[in-house]
Each structure stands twice: as structure tokens, then as C-alpha cells.
Amino acid sequence: MKNLIISTAALALTAGMAMADTVRLGTEGAYPPYNFINDSGEVDGFERELGDELCKRAELPCEWVTNEWDSIIPNLLSGNYDAIIAGMSITAERKEVVNFSQGYTRPSPSAYAALSADVDLKGGVVSAQASTIQSSHVASSGATLVEFPSPDETVAAVQSGEVDAVMADKDFLLPIVQETELEFVGDDVFLGDGIGMAFRQSDDELRGKFDAAIASMKADGSLNALLDKWEIEGKF
Structure with a gap:
């Protein structure tokens, strides 16, 4: 999306x-x-x-x-x-x-994933794939947006500590959350x-x-x- x-x-x-x-x-x-x-x-x-x-x-x-x-x-x-x-x-x-x-x-949900449940989604640093509806949403939310060309890079940025959270389609994030240390944080967001x-x-x-x-x-x-x-x- x-x-x-x-x-x-x-x-x-x-x-x-x-x-x-x-x-x-x-x-x-x-x-x-x-x-x-x-x-x-x-x-x-x-x-x-x-x-x-x-x-x-x-x-x-x-x-x-x-x-x-x-x-x-x-x-x-x-x-x-x-x-x-x-x-x-x-x-x-x-x-x-x-x-x-x-x-x-x-329309299906977008979601945030992070390494910690107490991450600040409004005032923190959030990654998203460039030119997506998620990146537009993060940019308008008050958080600091960091964009990456590919979705895998947005996740890697969270895992390395470069950003506080990632926002993407929940369907994309679900297997990553199931298989890594990341967890869903905040509420789902319906876009598009x-x-x-x-x-x-x-x-x-x-x-x-x-x-x-x-x-x-x-x-x-x-x-x-x-x-x-x-x-x-x-x-x-």
C-alpha cells in the first residue's frame, strides 16, 4: 500500500x-x-x-x-x-x-514494529520505505522519518538501532515479528x-x-x- x-x-x-x-x-x-x-x-x-x-x-x-x-x-x-x-x-x-x-x-492495516514496547512513535525516529503511504503517514505524525529504498532496509534499521521503529504493511511485518525480536507496537493504521x-x-x-x-x-x-x-x- x-x-x-x-x-x-x-x-x-x-x-x-x-x-x-x-x-x-x-x-x-x-x-x-x-x-x-x-x-x-x-x-x-x-x-x-x-x-x-x-x-x-x-x-x-x-x-x-x-x-x-x-x-x-x-x-x-x-x-x-x-x-x-x-x-x-x-x-x-x-x-x-x-x-x-x-x-x-x-484496505488492510499498516503497523509499527520495534524492539521495545515503550518506543515513542510520535516523537521518535521511524523508518519506512520511500514513496509509500506509510512514509507519508510517518512524516505527518510528528515522528522523524527515515526513508530507505527497500522494505528489508527499513527493518534492518530498527534491528541495528538506527531508528526506533518501522512502519509498513502489517502483512509484510507479521512473519518478521514472528521470527525475530521485533514486536508490534501502537495501534494498527488503515491507509489507502x-x-x-x-x-x-x-x-x-x-x-x-x-x-x-x-x-x-x-x-x-x-x-x-x-x-x-x-x-x-x-x-x-
Whole structure:
């Protein structure tokens, strides 16, 4: 559930897509359980399974492309791939430059994790991945924000004592809290309007095909089953 500030909307004017061609799905590959690179070097996770099933239902040939988070929208707009499926929250800011499918999760919680339960979340130092809705929230909360390019670096900063706490999607933090000395602190925070696929504003036909596929997965219960499998909150 990430929030990227984009000033390159004009790139969309130069990007086009032939519907008969293979649809390229852009993802980060670094945000489990949504998306990650497995031991075989392939994109894996909830969104890999979801994307493959959506392409099947939409009767579209698809391939996966990985891209660093901080340039994931600009590279969509410039035509490096045709859709983003990367744990991206639907926000008003993003809607200014891309069009979203309907959400394939409901808004799910963000959370803080720290080494101590008595950490000061309002006056302390909190890490978050750069250009996310969590980083925007921390910046507006009164805490000192320290941003990192990758989610793993935000956690490492807490473990090393560089920051007091980390804020991220609770789904991402849950296995880390279960397996390390970190613990959840403070209250869960609900940000954004759920997660959806992002498309260039000129690609309404493609967006419509995926929208229909998402709706069919909601209707037959397979989307909720996939969310359960990957232990992701936000069921319909």
C-alpha cells in the first residue's frame, strides 16, 4: 500500500499498447507475501498467482517484469510494461496519473514494529520505505522519518538501532515479528483504498479486461481463497 509522488504524467502520452501483444506485468519482487523472487529467480507470491489467474480469465498472454519501486510508475508510463501489480494502494494522488482496476484487497492495516514496547512513535525516529503511504503517514505524525529504498532496509534499521521503529504493511511485518525480536507496537493504521492494478490512462480496454477478471474471482470466492492462502488481510 504504497504512495508514489509522480511528476511525469506526460510520459503517458508516449506509451501505447497493442492488445494482441503479450501483456507485461510490472512488479517489485521485493515485498513478500505480495511479491518476491524465489530461489529459482522467478517472481512468486500472492500477486504472481493472482496475476497468472487474471491473465487466464482475461484470455491474455502475460509475462512478468521486475522494477524498483521508486520508478515503477514512471516506467509504466514510458511503456516498459503494461500494468503494475505490486502491492500498490489506490490513492487519489496516483489517480491523477494512472487508472486503477477495482481493488483486489480491501484496505488492510499498516503497523509499527520495534524492539521495545515503550518506543515513542510520535516523537521518535521511524523508518519506512520511500514513496509509500506509510512514509507519508510517518512524516505527518510528528515522528522523524527515515526513508530507505527497500522494505528489508527499513527493518534492518530498527534491528541495528538506527531508528526506533518501522512502519509498513502489517502483512509484510507479521512473519518478521514472528521470527525475530521485533514486536508490534501502537495501534494498527488503515491507509489507502485497498490494493489494485495500475494502468496507463490510455489503456481503458486492457483495464476493463482485468477488472472483469477480478470481479469474477470475487464472485466465485477464489480471490478470498488466495488471500487466505497467503495470509493477507482484506478479504471481500
